[in-house]
Amino acid sequence: MNIWVSVTEMSTVARTRIRDLYTRGQQIRVKSQLYKECYDKGVVFDRTDSLLEEFEYEGAIVSNPTPGLYKWCSLLDFSSLYPSVIISHNICYSTFIKRTLINLALLSHMFVTRTSKDNVLRSIKVYKRKGEAFMFVSAYYSSDKEIHIQTTRGRYSRPLLICTNGSAPVCSNTTVDDMYKAGTLEMIDATKQMQCFIATTHDSICNQHTHVEIHPSFMFGLSTSMTPYANFNQSSRIVFQSAMSKQAMPLALHIMTSMVSDSKILTYAQKPICATTISSMIKEYNGVNVVIVVLSYSGYNQEDSLLFNKSSIDRGLFSSIKYEVVEIIENKFMNETLVYIPDGDILRDNDGIVLIGQKVKDGDTIAAKLVITEKKQSIEKIVLKSFVSGRVDKVTKHTSAEGNKIVRVRILLYRFPIVGDKFTSRHSQKGVIGAILSQEDLPFTKDGIVPDLIINPHAIPSRMTMGHLLEMVMCKIYVLDSNNARDPTLPSKPRSRESSCIDATAFNKAYRSFEVDIAKLSKEKMYCGTTGLPIEARVATGICYYHALRHQARDKAHSISKGVIQSLTKQPVEGRSRKGGLRFGEMEKDCLIAHGAASMLLEKLKNTSDLCEVWICHGCSTICSSNPCVNCNGRNTKEHHLPYSFKLLAQELSIANIRVGLKYT
Structure with a gap:
């Protein structure tokens, strides 16, 4: 019975026949249909690429979700897991409404009725807020004077605090279960949300509000909620940052124990000085706090180029590790056997596999196999591919179910930033290294502080990432506050180092808490590193959290x-x-x-591309293959040099009865 109910619901949600679920059930993705439902109602974020493909089946809208598709939901969004069409039938037929008054219409997976709206809605709301059976049931009264009750599984819902008489409870030192039992939390889906008036923060609640966010950051996804002062940036910059933060190299220690090829991790990462509430809770760090200067310097940081401090790189700034995995399979059915073949100074085991700790480079033999066929025996070498040079870090051996021996050799490549590597801040201020200068050639302050990197000032006005500048200033204030001897006018304990990603007054609160002249603090007098002369204008300096992206010049050169x-x-x-x-x-x-x-x-x-020699008849101006010409029987043919792609184009046009004539002077 349970299986039949599940199949019936899948058929209802996917809008297809039940027999199609049995014959083509593996091909129909119900989640994609649910995503489209929520996407049309504005529950999930948009993507830059096309989400939906052509309809594959009549009666069912099917799309192929790409990796990470469902990660664009907000932090507390989740799908309702428990069915029911049966609950809807019970509500309609037995509990609230007489069967003779029912006018049921099946619209999508929603049941519509036309009677006793007050009793139905009030009863569902009471049971729902008690956290009992109707927790995920959505019921609302539409403008068409219909009561819509939705109970099917797969609907995106998120928790909101209930407002009563212009006030709402504050979530502090409590659990979700306690809030449900107290009746202060309610699950709201996309259709019900259109009937609610939701406040962003507790400070903005008025008597008309029905709900309030638990925290403003919960409206966004994980990437956006970890960006400080995001409300000061353009919306497009926030979308770009959400995508680029997923390309940042993490400090993922589990990668060190896995055998996944093309994995990149930072050798170390730092806790951001300026953090949001969500990033402080998650405590997953994938960047470094760097001293940054906004200045046009030496002409090598034009456009999006960055100038890096060579001494900072030597001290380990943004150093990373890349893992490459080579897999060797000894296929018994193909009469393959691993053999030992000496190759240079590389040490090997009895199977001919390179030992751990050995240095390997492009063209070195990792292993060798003896392949025996009916006619001959041959040696097949597994050679390290191009652009890989490192040290063997790990070797694993195991046997598959078919009896084949599988050997995986992991090679560790230690890397440091070079010209062409890509970096970005948490505000989508991306750029590549244009030059790496010595520390003595870079500008310095009166205290002798030399920046780790320099960005071009023209990157700020067009992108309007004010959050980038605010982060620089606030991080500088926090750093100076930790050392009272440098500036005794700063307070010893600021109110909070966390910035809300939606509260527009977050920066103003921090500004009032320090009581310093931020305009003077954000700019300093600097001196040219090559001449030693002071730079005429005061230069904007600060500290910013930067990510090292996985796009490295070594992999693309x-x-x-x-x-x-x-x-x-x-x-x-x-x-x-x-x-x-x-x-x-x-x-x-x-x-x-x-x-x-x-x-x-x-x-x-x-x-250097496709040079070829052709013979052209000067009588009929066509490319000929013999002398005399087969078209005009002329003998005035001469050799010429043409791109082969043009010759191929002329031949393909001749298929369409289009003649290409060539005339030479």
Whole structure:
């Protein structure tokens, strides 16, 4: 009976026939349909890419969710887990309404009725707020004079505090169970939320409000709620930061015990000086507090470029570790056997596997297999791929269910920042390293403080990330406060180091608590590192929390002079892993034309790409394959050099009965 109820509900929610759930049940994703329902009602955040694909089945809207799709919900959103269509039937037929008065209409997975609205809604509200059977039931009175009761599973709901006469209880030193028992908490879904008047904070509650947020940060997702002073930034910057924070290298110690390839972690991370309430609760850190200066310096930090302090890098700033895993499978059915083959000074075990602690580089043999066939025996070497150079960190051996021996060799690559690596603050102020300068060449303050990195001042006005500047100032105040000898005018204990990501007065409260001139404190007199002369203007300095993103120049740098070409176009193959060529696109072509570099344009688009020799008949101006020409029987043919892609285009146009004529002077 329970199975039949579940299948019936899946059919109702997915809007498809029951027999389709048995025949194509693995292909229909009910969660995607539920996501669309919530997306249409504005419960979850939008994404930059397309969420829904074409309809695959008649009567069912199906989409393929991408990784991380359901993480865009707010912090306390969760799906109702317990069914029921049966509860809806009981409410409609036996408890509140006479069956003769029912006018039922099945709209989507909602049941609609037209009678006794006050009694129905009041009874459901009482039982729901008691935390009993109707905790996840949603009932409201629509503008069409209908009572909508929703009880199906999979509806996104979130808890809100109940407001009574312009006041709401304060959540302090209490649990969710106690709040449910006290009747101060209520689960609200998307449809019910449209009938509620929700206050953001306790300070903004008026008599008309029906509910209030437990905390303002709970309206957002995890990434957004960990950004301090997010309410001072553009909304687009907040969306960008939510995406880029997932690309930051974490301090994930569990990766050190796993055998996952292409894993990157920081060697150390710091607790942010300026934190939000959520980040203080989670205590997962993936960045470093750096001394930052907003200044145009040396011309190498134009646009989004960053200037880094070489001494800071030598001390371990943003140092990271990358793990590469090489898998070797000894297939018994293919008559493969691991064998020992000496290769240089690398030490190996009896199976020929590299030992832990050995240094390996590009082209070294990790292991070797003896492959025996009916005709011959051959040695297959497993060679380390390009651009990998490190030390063997871990080796695991086990046997699969089929009896094949599987060996995994993990290689540790220690990395430090180089030119081209990407970094970002918590306010989507991203940039790449433009130059790494010595400490003695960087500007310094009167106290001898040298910045860890320098950003360009033009990055602030266009993006309008005021939260970035506020974080710099507040972190500087907190650091100075920890050392009273430096500035005795600062109080010894500030009120709070946590900033609300929605409270617009958070910065003003911090400003009043310190009673200092922030305008003077945020800018300092600095001196040029190369000349020693003072810089004319006062320079904005501070401390900001920065992330090191997983986009590193070592993984993207690529150059090659010879390689594999495609058989169809005679051009180099694509991709760094295939040792292919670099794309010379439309914008690069326009750049060379604008500079008048005709020889360089000819070299890149023809000579080093797909140069070919063809014979052209000057009588009919076509590419000919024989002498005399088969088209005009002429013998005035000459050899010319053309890009093979153009020759291929001319041949494909001839299929459409379009002749391409070539005339040479």
